[in-house]
Amino acid sequence: MSGPSFVVHSLEARFAAHGLAPRGLVHFGGQDEVPMLADGAPAKAALLIGVMGGAMWPHFERWRMAQADHGGADPLDRWSKLVIDQVAGEIEAEACYPSDPPYQPFQRWAMRAEGLKASPLGILIHPQFGLWHSYRGALLFRNWDEAQEERPVTGPQPCETCRDKPCLSTCPVGAISLDGFDVAACRAHLASPEGQGGCMASGCLARNACAVGDGHRYPDAQLKFHMQALTLTG
Ligand code: B12
Ligand code: SF4
Ligand code: SF4
Incomplete structure (x- = not known):
């Protein structure tokens, strides 16, 4: 399995082709509640994958309209899993998703990975994208390259x-x-x-x-x- 530092940059174009973006890394350790991999081992790091503004919508709509059932009951979750599972398989990571119970603390991860804070609405606010961003999944890694820092977005907190x-x-x-x-x-x-x-x-x-x-x-x-x-x- 590759560590995050080998893959983050190479994934930007891969996800951009679907209107998605790698958003930031969280390193687990110490007091953290650590997400588990399929074999029961603790994940060492997570790379958040998300939506920034409206970039994803045309890609998702094109896919949905091409499906006989228009994507079924939860089309956005289904599309996200198709896209992110495929990348996870290619780089030997494991994917997890914000809507799958038990809910993983995506917002807490995002606060660490991107330095974001909650708005009064409960939604995290981004200095550039405001309230117009969200998370479609995360790639969980078994290994962590210690040289790879968490790099939170620094910028004024608009609220x-x-x-x-x-x-x-x-x-x-x-x-x-x-x-x-x-x-x-x-x-x-x-x-x-x-x-x-x-x-x-x-x-x-x-x-x-x-x-x-x-x-x-x-x-x-x-x-x-x-x-x-x-x-x-x-
Ligand atoms: C359950 C849930 C809801 C419930 C909230 C019920 C409640 N009162 O708590 C409902 C269905 C109402 C909801 C609504 C929305 N949600 Co919601 N929701 C979730 C979900 C699936 C689980 C939350 C949770 O329990 N996490 C587990 C705990 C352990 O994680 P945590 O990070 O430590 O918890 C944080 C949140 O619970 C947060 N919080 C507490 N109360 C509330 C209330 C709201 C409305 C929100 C958004 C957050 C929030 O504070 C905690 C500390 O940071 C998350 C995805 C996820 N896995 O986190 C999305 C999530 C929080 N939701 C999100 C969004 C965007 C929305 C909506 C805007 C969606 C919409 N349809 O428009 C609305 C908000 C409506 C509004 N007026 O603004 C995004 C937020 C993205 C961001 N930029 O921060 C998330 C992360 C999903 C995603 N795919 O990105 N949501
Ligand atoms: S969608 Fe927003 S503005 Fe409308 S009732 Fe719900 S919280 Fe209020
Ligand atoms: S910047 Fe102002 S209007 Fe926007 S979410 Fe924050 S407090 Fe609300």
């Missing part, structure tokens, strides 16, 4: 200097607060006629209210896709 915090005052049902995200209130609103014409049509109004990374906002079709996923119970 710290955002005086008005419009993300906290825009939700029509007050589902977003510093105390957490009221999922039931959000889902009830999404099911209402107002919600169908508002958030369901144009994306979460609270997320849209943030101006950081505006040029990287997801395309409308992608926003609708994610909103539909949010209406599912469970």
Whole structure:
């Protein structure tokens, strides 16, 4: 199995062909809860793979439209696994996914790997991409090259200097607060006629209210896709 330092740079073009990006490395040790590999050995490192802005959407849509079942019940998860599993096999890494239980702490990993912090919405904010980024999987490695440093993104944390915090005052049902995200209130609103014409049509109004990374906002079709996923119970 290769260590991360041998593969990270070579993977950039590989994932870019699908609109995805290697986002940062986490080295496990000490007090960490370490993810296990299939044979029960602890992983030494994880490389996060994710979405930056709307780059992924046309690739995913092209694939989905070419499937007889349009990708099935969880098309984005299925597509992500096709792409990331294939790369994992090529470099003898193992893949894990954010939506697969037991949930791995992708956001905690991302805070370390990229130096990101949580916004009041619960979503991590990126200095350049704002709230328009997410994670599609991680490659787990058995070995770790000690010379390979974690290289967090350094940059200003936008929420710290955002005086008005419009993300906290825009939700029509007050589902977003510093105390957490009221999922039931959000889902009830999404099911209402107002919600169908508002958030369901144009994306979460609270997320849209943030101006950081505006040029990287997801395309409308992608926003609708994610909103539909949010209406599912469970
Ligand atoms: C369960 C879950 C949800 C639940 C939240 C239920 C709840 N109240 O906790 C629901 C379905 C409501 C949800 C909604 C959304 N989610 Co969500 N969710 C997850 C999931 C699958 C598991 C979270 C978890 O338990 N992790 C396990 C713990 C151990 O990991 P952790 O990193 O230590 O935990 C952190 C989070 O739990 C976070 N947190 C706590 N409360 C909340 C609430 C919200 C809304 C979020 C986003 C995070 C969050 O704080 C912890 C410390 O950092 C993660 C993927 C993952 N594996 O983490 C995605 C994830 C957190 N979600 C994500 C996103 C983008 C969303 C949505 C925006 C998606 C959408 N459809 O639009 C919405 C947010 C709605 C909004 N108004 O902004 C992204 C966040 C990316 C980022 N930039 O940070 C993740 C990482 C998935 C991904 N593929 O990238 N989500
Ligand atoms: S509106 Fe301000 S506080 Fe809210 S997520 Fe954006 S930068 Fe952060
Ligand atoms: S989707 Fe709409 S109802 Fe839900 S949190 Fe965002 S603004 Fe509020």
